[in-house]
Amino acid sequence: MVEDPTSTHLNPDMQGVVLTTAARQQKTLDDLIKLHSGFPMQEQKSRTEIAIGSVQGEELMAKAIDYAFSDAVRQQDMTSLLGTISASSLEGRDAIWAMLQNKWSFWQNFKGSFIFLNLFRKFICMVGRMLNNAIARFDTAEKADEIEKYFNDNPIETARRAVSQALETVRLKAKWLERDGDDIRQFLSQYKQ
Template structure:
């Protein structure tokens, strides 16, 4: 892993990030041990880069350094880097209590909100929800207001996940923003996609009423809800559930998503033993 630290190409780090995310989504449900090793592997890559670059944007920074900072800090935080988590929570708390003196660069707003909710004290969920509902008090742009909404979906508490999904169907959230919540949530941690699927099937009629049965938004919601599963059993379950539903709004995206699930499932089944063994040999906990 040390050899990667000399790499300073943003595209390379972006590809590494995407591959780690793909591995996590494919094998995180396999066991606690493998999931923790994947995150430890991510920490070994991104934490040194985050520590080197730091949180402060400098006038002498190149565009490359700014982009590397923007990818390394959120990835290190997602992977459980305690220094990154502690600093993100400190900055979040400072910003919440003193909105007129923002203590971090605007590029970090989304990352800090997400880390503060996912890994910080449970009350951060309520604080970021307050920021979403009263964004003018914190001078949030519309993009950063959406970041606050997305951060609510990064909670690790299953009850709060369900609460967030119900909230996303309320008058507080525009219909087109429901998919933002779903997108953040399904990728937030290894079990959130299962919560989203249970909520989706339990609230399907409410979703139809909110979005419209023939709305293009419904197609995006369906694709986001099911797109990160990776077992043949789940593909069959999803296909069976939709069998008697009116699917005109997503008659192309549903088969494509199911095909992708089955492709990922074959990858999972083919390589699970090799992947588990590699991480056991090369990544310490």
């Protein structure tokens, strides 16, 4: 497949599963990036972006984040790739939170190539969704306070509601874990191998 991205040997319905499974292997990111640039159809590129976002390990995640900001990934697809990284693991969640802080001026000022208002509105929704997804994965009151302080110091008006909803989710999870965490750990310890 890497040698010939236009090959039809693999059922298109299975491509995403195969690519994401391959992404979990340590040595496939460069091959996935090569495939991404070689695929002729956007649907194939989108599947590959999800796979790229599924990589494991700090170094590979950093490379995947850099790739999301490259010209190879359409601006409207960037948030999907970053969201996949955030959802892939606790490391991914932390990597995306760090990236959001490090590239904050990009997110605050981004207008990109969204010339038409409807496209720009869609992008604002995608940024809000990405912020919500990245933030809502945390589960401690301390982290909620840290995030709230960050957004008070660095507001982004277009995503205020998404941030508020995400913080509410984090605080609810923190209270739930405070209330039921010991019982959950005790229950799960029965199945520890």
